[in-house]
Amino acid sequence: MAVSDHVDLEQFMSGLKRRNPGETEFHQAVYEVASNVYEYIQDKEIYHEMQILRRIAEPDRIIIFRVCWEDDNGNIRVNRGYRVQNNNAIGPYKGGLRFHPSVNLSILKFLAFEQTFKNSLTDLPMGGGKGGSDFNPKGKSSNEVMRFCQSFMTELYRHVGDDIDVPAGDIGVGAREIGYLFGQYKRLTNRFSGVLTGKGMEFGGSPIRKEATGYGAVYMMQDMLARRGDAIDGKKCAISGAGNVAIYAAEKIIQLGGKVVTMSDSSGYIYDANGIDADKLNFIIDLKVNRRRGLSEYAKEFGADYFANERPWNVPCELVFPCATQNEVSRAEAQSLIKNGCIGVSEGANMPVEQDGIHDFVAAKVLFAPSKAANAGGVAISGLEMSQNSVRITWSVDELEQRLRKIMLDIHDRCVEYGSQAGSDYVDYVRGANVAGFIKVANAMVAYGVV
Numbered sequence: 001m002a003v004s005d006h007v008d009l010e011q012f013m014s015g016l017k018r019r020n021p022g023e024t025e026f027h028q029a030v031y032e033v034a035s036n037v038y039e040y041i042q043d044k045e046i047y048h049e050m051q052i053l054r055r056i057a058e059p060d061r062i063i064i065f066r067v068c069w070e071d072d073n074g075n076i077r078v079n080r081g082y083r084v085q086n087n088n089a090i091g092p093y094k095g096g097l098r099f100h101p102s103v104n105l106s107i108l109k110f111l112a113f114e115q116t117f118k119n120s121l122t123d124l125p126m127g128g129g130k131g132g133s134d135f136n137p138k139g140k141s142s143n144e145v146m147r148f149c150q151s152f153m154t155e156l157y158r159h160v161g162d163d164i165d166v167p168a169g170d171i172g173v174g175a176r177e178i179g180y181l182f183g184q185y186k187r188l189t190n191r192f193s194g195v196l197t198g199k200g201m202e203f204g205g206s207p208i209r210k211e212a213t214g215y216g217a218v219y220m221m222q223d224m225l226a227r228r229g230d231a232i233d234g235k236k237c238a239i240s241g242a243g244n245v246a247i248y249a250a251e252k253i254i255q256l257g258g259k260v261v262t263m264s265d266s267s268g269y270i271y272d273a274n275g276i277d278a279d280k281l282n283f284i285i286d287l288k289v290n291r292r293r294g295l296s297e298y299a300k301e302f303g304a305d306y307f308a309n310e311r312p313w314n315v316p317c318e319l320v321f322p323c324a325t326q327n328e329v330s331r332a333e334a335q336s337l338i339k340n341g342c343i344g345v346s347e348g349a350n351m352p353v354e355q356d357g358i359h360d361f362v363a364a365k366v367l368f369a370p371s372k373a374a375n376a377g378g379v380a381i382s383g384l385e386m387s388q389n390s391v392r393i394t395w396s397v398d399e400l401e402q403r404l405r406k407i408m409l410d411i412h413d414r415c416v417e418y419g420s421q422a423g424s425d426y427v428d429y430v431r432g433a434n435v436a437g438f439i440k441v442a443n444a445m446v447a448y449g450v451v
């Protein structure tokens with residue numbers, strides 16, 4: 001008889017904290033999943049006996065490496081590169097690369113852990129991984145970014161591959177960086193393969209990849225509201241961020257008749273009581289993506305309010321889309337949003353709401369889509385980019401939009417299946433996503449035995 005791991009949640013967490021000291025974001029992400037999974041597996045001995053949760057919370061492998069590059073003044077610069085390969089039970093490791101000065105092991109381990117469940121929720125064959133560097137692309141010339149990406153890939157290429165690990169973009173890694181990374185991979189290996197997703201359309205990229213995460217987060221909100229006979233049309237929406245996810249969340253909300261009143265960047269937020277319409281959004285795209293400047297210029301251009309160094313969570317609104325970064329909505333801000341009329345939250349960013357804030361939203365019966373469900377649209381289209389690369393075809397925009405729509409609806413329905421509560425119409429989407437994401441990975445791991 002095997003020794004089962006029938007420890008309770010607190011014992012499990014204290015062991016995890018002992019083995020991973022100081023990694024607070026990682027502890028937070030594991031706790032959020034474990035609290036739901038423990039309840040679900042209470043009477044399912046096989047998952048205890050096989051120590052499944054403990055194994056998912058121990059990355060398969062972590063690669064850490066030095067990245068040297070030369071700046072435009074001829075100085076040698078040194079950064080640290082990472083790839084966390086968390087779990088490949090259901091497919092090659094898959095997850096983005098983040099270039100931001102805040103990047104550290106705790107953040108990447110939390111992201112890789114979350115990615116494992118998110119990818120499972122999409123029902124596509126993808127395992128979980130994440131990587132990046134503490135390199136800050138802000139203020140660097142394109143040549144400096146290129147030299148950094150080339151140096152980064154000169155180590156990373158040994159550890160990735162279309163059937164092994166397929167990175168993509170994340171904060172600080174957009175189309176430009178993916179181009180440089182792919183160019184260097186191709187040069188080093190002499191292989192043109194689907195080793196990265198988020199590629200340009202000229203070299204194997206997929207239609208609607210850049211839109212997919214933001215659109216998906218809005219579709220998730222649409223489905224949660226539709227289940228209650230409600231819709232986005234006419235609702236006031238607060239968005240944080242002005243990057244890839246935020247921009248396309250805003251675009252889809254506008255298309256569906258919602259009114260976007262805020263967007264933000266790392267310097268502050270704008271409040272436009274008249275709503276950010278399609279033309280104003282194009283101004284933001286040009287400002288942030290092409291000119292790489294701050295949102296305060298929007299306020300000057302359109303006479304909107306600008307709040308330096310603040311976050312947009314004290315404004316009256318019904319729907320909330322945090323799309324910037326982790327832990328960007330505190331408990332006090334969650335309470336302020338509830339007080340100000342918030343009825344739904346869809347997390348475009350990864351883990352943007354602090355744990356106590358999530359509990360408050362759920363306790364107040366606010367519709368709450370956690371990031372592993374709400375922002376899975378991006379990785380889903382990345383999964384389809386991998387399929388297209390494998391068979392060397394490109395599907396049409398219409399076909400991919402339909403697939404994205406269906407994947408998000410299926411994720412919504414899986415959350416409802418595992419997050420419904422007897423005697424209540426309220427769905428706990430957090431529990432639903434955690435349990436539904438766990439089951440597929442866990443069953444594959446049981447099938448493999450102890451590996």
Ligand code: NDP
Nearest residue numbers: 170171172213241242243244245265266324325349350378
């Ligand atoms: P981008 O780099 O394109 O945009 C990030 C935005 O958030 C920018 O406006 C940036 O401001 C702002 N921001 C970043 N860090 C902070 C901070 N510490 N405080 C305040 N604002 C900040 O990233 P993405 O849009 O790609 O990613 C945003 C979030 O979505 C991340 O959590 C990411 O992990 C998640 N995500 C992204 C996916 C994708 O497909 N891109 C897929 C799934 C999840 P500034 O412009 O000043 O830098």
